[in-house]
Amino acid sequence: MKPIQIGLLGLGTVGSGVFHVLTRNQAEIQRRAGRGIALTVAARRDLAAARAIVGDAVRLVTDPMAVARDPAIEIVVECIGGTGIARDAVMAAIDSGKHVVTANKALLALHGNEIFAAAHAKGVMVAFEAAVAGGIPIIKALREGLTANRIEWVAGIVNGTTNFILTEMREKGLPFATVLAEAQRLGYAEADPAFDIDGIDAGHKTAIMSAIAFGVPVQFDRAHVEGIRQLEAIDIRYAEKLGYRIKLLGITRRRPDGIELRVHPTLVPMKRLIASVEGAMNAVLVQGDAVGTTLYYGKGAGAEPTASAVVADLVDVTRLATADPDHRVPHLAFQPGALSDLPVLPIAEARTAFYLRLAVADEAGVLAAITGVLAQHGISIDGMLQRESAEGERQTDIVILTHVTREGAMRAAMTELQALPTVVAPIVSLRKEELA
Numbered sequence: 001m002k003p004i005q006i007g008l009l010g011l012g013t014v015g016s017g018v019f020h021v022l023t024r025n026q027a028e029i030q031r032r033a034g035r036g037i038a039l040t041v042a043a044r045r046d047l048a049a050a051r052a053i054v055g056d057a058v059r060l061v062t063d064p065m066a067v068a069r070d071p072a073i074e075i076v077v078e079c080i081g082g083t084g085i086a087r088d089a090v091m092a093a094i095d096s097g098k099h100v101v102t103a104n105k106a107l108l109a110l111h112g113n114e115i116f117a118a119a120h121a122k123g124v125m126v127a128f129e130a131a132v133a134g135g136i137p138i139i140k141a142l143r144e145g146l147t148a149n150r151i152e153w154v155a156g157i158v159n160g161t162t163n164f165i166l167t168e169m170r171e172k173g174l175p176f177a178t179v180l181a182e183a184q185r186l187g188y189a190e191a192d193p194a195f196d197i198d199g200i201d202a203g204h205k206t207a208i209m210s211a212i213a214f215g216v217p218v219q220f221d222r223a224h225v226e227g228i229r230q231l232e233a234i235d236i237r238y239a240e241k242l243g244y245r246i247k248l249l250g251i252t253r254r255r256p257d258g259i260e261l262r263v264h265p266t267l268v269p270m271k272r273l274i275a276s277v278e279g280a281m282n283a284v285l286v287q288g289d290a291v292g293t294t295l296y297y298g299k300g301a302g303a304e305p306t307a308s309a310v311v312a313d314l315v316d317v318t319r320l321a322t323a324d325p326d327h328r329v330p331h332l333a334f335q336p337g338a339l340s341d342l343p344v345l346p347i348a349e350a351r352t353a354f355y356l357r358l359a360v361a362d363e364a365g366v367l368a369a370i371t372g373v374l375a376q377h378g379i380s381i382d383g384m385l386q387r388e389s390a391e392g393e394r395q396t397d398i399v400i401l402t403h404v405t406r407e408g409a410m411r412a413a414m415t416e417l418q419a420l421p422t423v424v425a426p427i428v429s430l431r432k433e434e435l436a
């Protein structure tokens with residue numbers, strides 16, 4: 001059979017990784033796919049830089065749309081990133097009847113529903129394993145491996161940059177800003193690190209996992225997203241004393257009345273395997289009713305780990321290209337006509353436990369007042385720690401861990417706590433998940 005013809009959009013880190021993996025493992029990949037996979041054309045604005053990567057092996061052009069519309073191309077691999085040209089090129093490729101493989105989480109989080117609808121109408125595939133957690137085959141696991149299960153929740157460390165920063169802050173006791181500068185110097189964080197450190201990248205990935213886990217549309221716009229900018233080293237230390245690590249988790253959970261979809265720094269018990277995921281590594285926990293808890297771990301970024309996922313998609317699409325479109329695995333795991341309209345719950349309806357740090361005047365009755373407010377709001381205390389004040393010091397820190405409560409109740413309680421005259425600084429609150 002004639003090799004399937006591939007057009008590549010973007011020859012940066014991921015695109016060049018795809019070229020190298022495809023070239024190096026060509027024979028092995030063909031044995032698996034049952035057909036050769038031929039990268040015949042690639043688009044990059046800087047042709048000299050592109051030539052330095054691919055040599056004479058691939059025809060080069062500057063215009064991604066020329067590849068997206070090229071009648072000889074059967075699969076378009078989008079490695080441009082962002083939601084501008086990438087979106088136009090993906091829509092043009094689908095419109096031209098081509099299958100698409102993309103690593104672009106922002107594109108799918110923001111425009112996935114439109115892209116999947118267009119692909120369904122045209123009978124083409126859009127594959128996106130690389131969009132979530134890089135080289136970890138989490139999309140395949142959620143969509144196919146766990147298909148027997150009613151998935152209950154998914155919780156993941158899906159941003160390597162922030163996990164690297166949190167690890168360094170904990171291990172070296174350094175403040176956030178110092179570690180961010182180091183991450184930028186090492187090339188982990190982007191020059192504009194906001195997407196990573198404000199949780200947006202993790203939010204994109206969590207919204208995609210949520211859609212596949214529960215058979216709902218991709219709803220990044222409804223996600224509650226917090227990053228790690230505000231996190232202080234002292235809270236990492238207190239958490240550690242209480243037996244917890246702080247991780248930026250993307251969490252999505254099915255509840256009877258809706259779906260929780262949130263990204264925020266989270267206390268995780270040290271005894272959970274995911275708490276030991278350090279540096280730039282990623283990991284995703286999935287809870288299914290039949291299988292129980294499963295954990296997926298690996299590199300979430302980088303040229304070849306990401307290319308590993310892109311090329312796996314290429315093999316999948318190559319195998320299924322001749323299959324009846326109605327018999328392929330649906331884009332969002334569930335048949336398009338069987339998507340659920342279960343709403344994403346507002347954050348006030350989320351159910352989670354909390355870590356609170358209160359700077360208080362060290363005098364009689366302070367603790368009673370605090371526990372009284374929590375009790376009035378039906379919030380039960382799970383653990384507590386009070387820093388011993390130094391000689392002559394009139395102020396101390398009280399750290400409280402609560403049992404699971406409704407977030408709205410905690411917000412109301414915190415407003416009252418903050419108004420107590422003995423609470424002398426803004427209260428720090430973090431969410432805590434047992435992940436049991």
Ligand code: HSE
Binds near residue numbers: 158160162188201301
């Ligand atoms: N910026 C992402 C991270 C990598 O730090 O994990 C690509 O998704």
